[in-house]
Amino acid sequence: MTSTVPVSLTRMAAGSALQAVLLDMDGTLVDTEGFWWDAEVEVFADLGHQLDESWRDVVVGGPMTRSAGYLIEATGADITLAEVTGLLNDRFEKRIGQGVPMMPGAARLLAELARHDVPTALVSASHRRIIDRILDSLGHRHFALSVAGDEVERTKPHPDPYLLAAKGLGASPGRCAVIEDTATGVAAAEAAGCPVVVVPSVAPIAPAAGRVIVRSLEQVDLAFLRSLITSTN
Structure with a gap:
């Protein structure tokens, strides 16, 4: 479930042009998009199917039910959505247990946001069990709350x-x-x-x-994010 937001963060959010920063996880803060694809390739190989590399762009970034459902349909694998979802989470969790590489600039940006008391939320389509494991590496202290893909109806x-993350941060x-x-x-x-x-x-991604x-989070800092809000509101 999402965590409780400290009152001090909610007050800070209400008094600033930039009220909060909401960050995706896989491929944004941690270099794990390739981990997911490797897990999918391995799981379906165990089921006797080879994944086409072109499918990678289709399944990246989406909810697991959509990605897994697509791969079941594309391969014709004889497995239920619930079963393959469990296998994928197991395989991915095993991989991140060996360490989670952060994207360039991610650690510096999180530290800067924390230093300036900017309310921050992690918003991911990954399931809670995966988010909590990765938060062990990222540092739970960097996020006032997190939202997992299996905690929202859509x-x-x-x-x-x-919308849930913004509301939670006030x-x-x-x-x-x-x-x-x-x-x-x-x-x-x-x-x-x-x-x-x-x-x-x-x-x-098209403009x-x-x-x-x-190109990289190394180009993003607090001043950059503040100017973004100023220029769009």
Whole structure:
């Protein structure tokens, strides 16, 4: 479940142009999108099926039910959605148990946001069991709350996870800067009314109004995020 937000953070959010920063996890803060694909390849290989590399762009960034459902349909594997979801989570969890590499600039950005008491939420389509394991590496202290894909009725690309995170931080969606890496996540953030910083990971993201595309989190700092809110509100 989402965590309780300290009153001090909610008060700070109410008094600033930039009220909160909402961050995706896989491919944005941690270099794990490849881990998910490797897990999918291995699980379906065990089932006797080879995945086409072109499917990678289709399944990246989405809720597990969508990705797993697509791969079941594409391969014709004789397995239920619940069964393959469990296998994928097990295989991924085993991989991250060996360490989680952070994306360039992620640790520095999280430290800066914490230093300036900026309310921050982790918003992911991954399940709670996975988020909690990765938070052990990222540091739970960096996030006032987190939202998992299996805790909302509709996860990305629907706006619900970002709306829930903004509400939990006492912030207006329009004053929450979102950092995302996939088209699915960007669609969710934009549907919620949040300005978006896009750091593409696996697949390119097309430019559009209301979004800023950067090569790396090394280009993103607090001043950058504050200017984004100022320029869009």
